[in-house]
Amino acid sequence: MPGLSRGSGSSVMLGVTASPGREGDRVTDYRTPAPAPAPTPGRVAPARGLVALAAAMVVLGAGSVAALYVLFVRTHIGQRFDQAALLRIDTNPERTRDIVGVLSNLTIGVILAVLAVCMVVSLLRGRLAYAIAAAVLVAGANVTTQLLKHGLLTRPDLGYYTNNSLPSGHTTVAVSLALALLLVAPRFSRGVLVLAGSVAATVVGVGVVVTGWHRPSDVLASVGVCLAWAGMVSLWLLLRGSETPASAREPGGHPGLALAGAVVAVALAFGYGVRPDGTWPDLVVHGCTVSAIGLGTALCLALTSRVVPLDV
Secondary structure (H helix, E strand, O other): OOOOOOOOOEEEEEOOOOOOOOOOOOOOOOOOOOOOOOOOOOEEOOOOHHHHHHHHHHHHHHHHHHHHHHHHHHHHHHHHHHHHHHHHOOOOHHHHHHHHHHOOOOHHHHHHHHHHHHHEEEHHHHOOOHHHHHHHHHHHHHHHHHHHHHOOOOOOOOOOOOOOOOOOOOOOOHHHHHHHHHHHHHHHHHHHHHHHHEEEEEHHHHHHHHHOOOHHHHHHHHHHHHHHHHHHHHHHHHHHHEOOOHHHHHOOOOOHHHHHHHHHHHHEEEEEOOOOOOOHHHHHHHHHHHHHHHHHHHHHHHHHHHOOOOOO
16 A cells, blocks of 8 residues: 655655556545646737728728629720719819829839838837738839739720729728738727828828819729729738737727718718719719729728727
């Protein structure tokens, strides 16, 4: 029988170990178990739903560009509607010049300045991957837009000019910069950025139509380009893992704020004189065009806000 030795206290000390291969001897150890090691902080695997949503953004963005090109550039009825919307979305010449002045400020210098802010914010927060994602998003979206507009896409002669202008470079700049800031900003500020970004991007989108620089399909195609690139960089961020548990993330993506921003932008344009002349054709074309631009930018920002890993 195993022997037990008693110490000076009342606790019982184990004094023997069961022999190897011997059956029937069972000794219970009443010592306090060692504490479990503290979990090592690491990356959290992405939720499958978010990965699927990011991939869907890529498909939706690229598919929307292709659909807009085929419908509004390659068909006679599409070119006719696009041209009609271009002619009807306008304001008086003096205010048009003011809008041109504002849009002319979207230069390479502005792009570099915003990217510098993104880099600084990301590095101060210890998020180098987010800085890389923001730079890739802006560069990729703008290079893609220029390649499509000036190299890959052509416009057939169907009676409404032959110079291809799809997608819009100015709108791509505005939307991609808004998305880049959304990527790198702390979680508590992203609702405000969704609202402000939706206002700014919609104003630029409507503005390039008012000035006659772009047709409405050009604007929507640029939003599609930005959506596809936002989906790609978000997919990369998700697959590399996040430091924030899924339970700590905001599930909504701020769709209400994105839509509110678009509504504010449309109201600002209306107040600035960008409004229908009162006839039914003008009202229909104006309403459909401006609403589509506002909803497109709102959807792009809301989806990006929803899918990007929300590290604190």
